[in-house]
Amino acid sequence: MQTLTPLPAARPSLRPLLALPVIVSALGFFVDVYDMLIFSIVRVPSLQSLGLTEGAVSTAGTFILNCQQAGLVLGGILWGVLGDKRGRMSVLFGSIVTYSLTNIACGFVQDVNTYAVLRFLAGIGLSGEIGAAMVLVAEILPKEIRGYGSAVVAGIGYLGAGVAYLTVEYFNWRTAFFVGGGMGLALLLLRVSVFESGLFSRFKAEHKGVSRGNFGQFFRTWASTRKYLQCVAVGMPTWFVVGILATFANEFGQALGLTELVKPGRCVMLLYVGLAGGDLLSGPLSQWLRSRIKAITSLLLLSMTLCGILLFGGIDTAEGVYTVFLLAGFCTGYIAMYLTTVAERYGTNLRNTATTSVPSVVRGTLIPMTLAFQAIKPAVGTLVGAGLLGLVVYGLAFWSLSRLDETFGKDLDFVE
Numbered sequence: 532m533q534t535l536t537p538l539p540a541a542r543p544s545l546r547p548l549l550a551l552p553v554i555v556s557a558l559g560f561f562v563d564v565y566d567m568l569i570f571s572i573v574r575v576p577s578l579q580s581l582g583l584t585e586g587a588v589s590t591a592g593t594f595i596l597n598c599q600q601a602g603l604v605l606g607g608i609l610w611g612v613l614g615d616k617r618g619r620m621s622v623l624f625g626s627i628v629t630y631s632l633t634n635i636a637c638g639f640v641q642d643v644n645t646y647a648v649l650r651f652l653a654g655i656g657l658s659g660e661i662g663a664a665m666v667l668v669a670e671i672l673p674k675e676i677r678g679y680g681s682a683v684v685a686g687i688g689y690l691g692a693g694v695a696y697l698t699v700e701y702f703n704w705r706t707a708f709f710v711g712g713g714m715g716l717a718l719l720l721l722r723v724s725v726f727e728s729g730l731f732s733r734f735k736a737e738h739k740g741v742s743r744g745n746f747g748q749f750f751r752t753w754a755s756t757r758k759y760l761q762c763v764a765v766g767m768p769t770w771f772v773v774g775i776l777a778t779f780a781n782e783f784g785q786a787l788g789l790t791e792l793v794k795p796g797r798c799v800m801l802l803y804v805g806l807a808g809g810d811l812l813s814g815p816l817s818q819w820l821r822s823r824i825k826a827i828t829s830l831l832l833l834s835m836t837l838c839g840i841l842l843f844g845g846i847d848t849a850e851g852v853y854t855v856f857l858l859a860g861f862c863t864g865y866i867a868m869y870l871t872t873v874a875e876r877y878g879t880n881l882r883n884t885a886t887t888s889v890p891s892v893v894r895g896t897l898i899p900m901t902l903a904f905q906a907i908k909p910a911v912g913t914l915v916g917a918g919l920l921g922l923v924v925y926g927l928a929f930w931s932l933s934r935l936d937e938t939f940g941k942d943l944d945f946v947e
Contacts, residue, residue, distance in 0.1 A: 545679065547672050553680055555721045556664035559623065560688025562718050563660040565695045566634050566711040568803065570599060570650055571778045572695050572796035573704035580704070581643065589782070591643045593905060596778065597898045598647040602654025607891020608746055610659030614666070614883030615744030622663040622883065624719065629656025631715030638708035658894075661688075662887025665870040670882075674940055677871060678823075682814025685867035689810060692803025696796055741946050743880045746888065748947060759889070761931035762873050765827065766893035767900075768834060771924045772863050774897040775904055775917060776841065777802050777856060783842070784852060786913035791849040801853055802860035809864015822939050823872040826865065828932055833862035835925045842914045842921075866890075875938035878947035900924070 547553070570577075574596070578588045606626070614622040633653040640646045665681055672680040698707045742748070749759040776783065777798040784793030809830060817826035837859040846852055870886055877885040900920060908916040 545676060547676065548680055548683055550671065552671055553668055553683060555718075556668050557684045557687035558721065559627070559660050559664050559718055560684050561691040561694075562627075562711070562714045563630070563657055564688050564691035564803065566630050566653065566691075566715060567657045568692045568773075568799055569634070569695050569699075569707055569711050570596065570637075571773070571799050572692075572699050573707055574778065575781070575795060576699075577646075577704040578643070581641070581646075583643075589779075592778075593901050595643065595647045595650050596774070597901060599650035599654040600774075600894050600897045602651040602656075603658040603891045604654075604895030606655035606658030607662070607888040607894075608884075609655070611662060611884035611887035611891075612744035612746055614659070614663050614887060615880060622659045622887070623667075626656050626659030626663070627715050627719055629653075630660075631656075631712045631719075633712075634708050634715065635712030638705040638712075654894075658891040659887060661870070661890060663883060665867075666874050666883045666886045669871060669874045670879075670943060674942060676818075677875075678814040678817045678868065678939075680814075681867040681871040682811050685864075685870075686807045686811035686814075689803045689807035689864070689866075692806075693800050696800030699796060741880050744884050745881070746884055748881060749885070758876065758935075759885070761935055762876065762885070762889045763892050763896070764927040764931040765935070766866075766869055766890060766928075767896050767924045768831060768921075768928050769863055769866060769869075770894055770897045771900060771921055772834065772838065772859055773799065773802060775900055775920065776838065776859075779904075780852065780856070782913055783917070784849060787846060787852075789847065789849055789852070793849050793852050797853060798856045801857040802863075805857045805860020805862075806864040806866065807860075809861040810867040811864075812861075813865050813868045817868050817939065822937055823868050823875075824932055824935065824937055826868050827872075828929070830862050830865040831925065831928060831932070834859060835921070837862055838921050838925075839918070842918050872935075872938050875941045875943065876935075878945045879943065880946045882943070 574592045575588055578591055583591055610622045610626055613625070630653050633649050633656060637646065637649045637653065640649060664684060668680045668684055669677055695707065695711070698710050748755065750756045778795055780793045780795045780798040813826055813830060816829070817823050820826055837855055840846070841852065841855045841859065846855065870890060873889050874882055874886045904916055904920055907919065911919065
């Protein structure tokens with residue numbers, strides 16, 4: 532009897548990547564990144580225009596940034612719970628309205644305290660977009676191309692930092708806030724035509740007795756607590772690079788003895804252009820390796836190496852600093868895979884809560900990072916202080932990755 536050779540599996544179609552929810556999620560991520568990074572870009576000129584001295588700019592800038600990060604942590608939990616209880620779209624509408632209006636209000640500030648309050652409120656609003664968008668895309672796309680979808684969303688989204696920098700270059704910092712808020716409100720018109728995740732809608736109908744959006748479930752046992760904290764630790768290097776190295780790049784330039792002023796805004800812009808490229812690569816890389824963990828680990832190793840070059844590589848020009856930030860952004864561009872693997876680790880009843888709160892808690896870790904950096908800097912110097920902090924952050928990330936299970940190709944139709 533003749534044995535029939537099985538036909539090779541057909542390559543999955545990439546057409547679903549052009550679906551309206553994917554496109555609108557990418558644009559939403561774009562606006563979210565713009566509004567989230569705009570303070571880091573305008574930190575120095577905006578505070579100087581309020582009459583602060585050079586020393587006060589550093590202190591007040593840290594305070595305001597920490598207020599924004601605190602809002603991100605609180606909002607990540609609130610929007611995450613709401614997304615699992617009421618639906619993914621409720622988060623996307625509510626968060627956009629919140630951060631758009633508060634960013635417009637930032638364009639009118641006249642003092643540091645008001646600035647801090649508004650960035651706190653903006654942080655609450657900004658924390659909902661990224662997680663809900665990634666969950667929505669993960670749930671509507673076939674699992675065979677899920678990695679491509681998250682890469683497209685993040686790759687396009689991170690270009691928002693470049694637009695934020697260019698806006699500040701051509702207009703004053705107050706106008707930059709108005710532009711960000713206006714783009715968010717315009718995005719609401721597109722959101723109206725986006726439908727809810729079918730997986731979530733079916734889950735609501737079939738599992739009415741299952742608890743949804745219970746944040747306490749992440750900490751019900753040591754195993755669940757460890758998994759949640761490990762997810763947080765994997766994301767911490769991103770905000771070490773963004774919140775410490777790029778935001779305070781002018782101080783690193785001085786510590787390196789550069790005669791030319793290093794602009795933090797330009798560093799943030801180049802970093803996020805690199806992040807866009809890295810995230811576009813990370814999706815296909817994980818598909819090729821058939822592993823989320825291997826893709827993230829590879830990029831993290833390169834990111835850590837470039838951080839070392841920035842601090843201790845003997846860079847002697849501002850252009851050299853800018854080049855390293857561009858490359859570091861490319862190698863730190865694992866956010867798409869990171870958020871996808873977080874979404875894949877949790878059931879439909881907790882998926883939005885996890886995927887929204889985890890990156891928000893990651894952003895919140897910037898608070899102890901900045902406090903630690905400011906505390907040890909006088910004793911060991913700017914470069915060594917950042918280097919020691921980086922060793923801790925990257926060490927936690929690598930340790931956590933080694934303990935997490937692989938989620939590539941995992942079916943998302945399950946509950947906790």
